[in-house]
Amino acid sequence: MADNTEILAGLAEIVEEVAGIDAAEVSADKSFVDDLDIDSLSMVEIAVQAEDKFGVKIPDDQLAELKTVGDAVDYIAKNQ
Amino acid sequence: MTPVLRLAEPVAGARMLGLGSHQPERVVTNDELAQRIDTNDQWIRERVGIRSRRIAADDVSLVDMASDAGARAVKDSGLDPSEIDGVLVATCTMPNFIPNAAAQTAERIGIRAPAAFDLNAACAGFCYGLGMAADMVRGGTARHVLIIGAEKLSDWLDWDDRSTAIIFADGAGAAVIGPAPDAAAVGVGPVAWGSAGEMNQAIRILDGHGSKAGGALHQEGQAVFRWATTQVAPVALRAIELAGLTPADIDVFVPHQANLRIVEAVAKKLRRHGAREDMRVADDIVYSGNTSSASVPLALDHMRADGRVRSGDTVLLVGFGAGLSFAGQVVRFP
Numbered sequence A: 001m002a003d004n005t006e007i008l009a010g011l012a013e014i015v016e017e018v019a020g021i022d023a024a025e026v027s028a029d030k031s032f033v034d035d036l037d038i039d040s041l042s043m044v045e046i047a048v049q050a051e052d053k054f055g056v057k058i059p060d061d062q063l064a065e066l067k068t069v070g071d072a073v074d075y076i077a078k079n080q
Numbered sequence B: 001m002t003p004v005l006r007l008a009e010p011v012a013g014a015r016m017l018g019l020g021s022h023q024p025e026r027v028v029t030n031d032e033l034a035q036r037i038d039t040n041d042q043w044i045r046e047r048v049g050i051r052s053r054r055i056a057a058d059d060v061s062l063v064d065m066a067s068d069a070g071a072r073a074v075k076d077s078g079l080d081p082s083e084i085d086g087v088l089v090a091t092c093t094m095p096n097f098i099p100n101a102a103a104q105t106a107e108r109i110g111i112r113a114p115a116a117f118d119l120n121a122a123c124a125g126f127c128y129g130l131g132m133a134a135d136m137v138r139g140g141t142a143r144h145v146l147i148i149g150a151e152k153l154s155d156w157l158d159w160d161d162r163s164t165a166i167i168f169a170d171g172a173g174a175a176v177i178g179p180a181p182d183a184a185a186v187g188v189g190p191v192a193w194g195s196a197g198e199m200n201q202a203i204r205i206l207d208g209h210g211s212k213a214g215g216a217l218h219q220e221g222q223a224v225f226r227w228a229t230t231q232v233a234p235v236a237l238r239a240i241e242l243a244g245l246t247p248a249d250i251d252v253f254v255p256h257q258a259n260l261r262i263v264e265a266v267a268k269k270l271r272r273h274g275a276r277e278d279m280r281v282a283d284d285i286v287y288s289g290n291t292s293s294a295s296v297p298l299a300l301d302h303m304r305a306d307g308r309v310r311s312g313d314t315v316l317l318v319g320f321g322a323g324l325s326f327a328g329q330v331v332r333f334p
């Protein structure tokens, strides 16, 4: 099981791959929509890859609740 | 003794002989839609990729569009209409079930007494029908089959629903399938097809909603997006494998034009599996919108017109949509 630092690093890689945002920009306090300019469809792609990578389920209604990178890291840590 | 039943004489395989399409004249821009519903050009271009779409006039029917596309495909094949003995119309937007579209379309084109039927696999319809047409030819139960994808989605839309009104459009596309003289000339690979019935509610018609047809298309956009971006690439890869090829063999990729973001996501996945960077990918949705079963042959015909599909190209087709249903195959372009 990955710890929070590993989850953040893994998530940052996915965000870079899907949305072309430098992984270094992806920190826990950032909001996906407002700070990183990631839209709802890119969020779906990120969720799908995170599911594969961390062995979690992130349904669409849960996904809508994950506002910041930190929210996503916590959700993955709790559900992996 | 019980007599043994004789089967039709099979042929080596099937190939594509001709292609044609029809689009309504009326162009509807994003700005025009934004006058009616709460949306804007930038949002539609970024999320869906559409800049404008074609919408049929009130007095133009689905059969009118199917007939024009079909007649063009027959002409392109060099065959006489009398040589066609099967007509399939893939559609999910007929105003009524009876009569079907295929028999009247055949009659309009001057094809006499063909096997004629409609099939509904929504946006996967053309690829389903192409698979059936190729198997009919190969099995010897028909010699030349005209397969048409035709939709008048505008009749089945709630024009106040911004999650569908911005996406769907009208049009028709058609191909003539005939026998390949020998194994080397086979031009339609085996179809990779299937369905995901557990997601049947993800795209459906809701009664009423002020549409012309009395029901309006509704979809769970994100669920469909998630499904398409994960499940379509494996279908495409399976079609390549069934044809005995590898992703690097594909010159042109024509997926159903549902959403440019889906097209790009699937193409990216295929490239990760070895498809070439210079593989040409259909982006016909930009000026045609999502025309369901018509989108694959429409895109193919437009790519031929602008030189992006050429004779001898190895083309990968894949359709997917309501059902949910999916189908794909590899075609050698005539």
Ligand SMILES: CC(C)(COP(=O)(O)OP(=O)(O)OC[C@H]1O[C@@H](n2cnc3c(N)ncnc32)[C@H](O)[C@@H]1OP(=O)(O)O)[C@@H](O)C(=O)NCCC(=O)NCCS
Binding pocket: A039, A040, A041, B038, B039, B040, B043, B044, B047, B048, B123, B162, B163, B166, B219, B220, B221, B222, B224, B225, B258, B259, B262, B290, B320, B321, B322
């Ligand atoms: C339909 C689709 C474009 C909607 O995109 P989405 O990102 O899922 O849209 P959402 O409903 O989650 O809305 C996201 C945001 O855009 C806004 N929005 C939704 N539709 C809008 C529109 N037409 N114009 C402007 N803004 C719109 C929403 O209000 C929301 O804003 P908010 O986050 O500030 O509240 C998208 O889901 C899609 O294309 N899915 C695939 C469907 C498909 O291809 N179907 C055909 C299969 S054959």
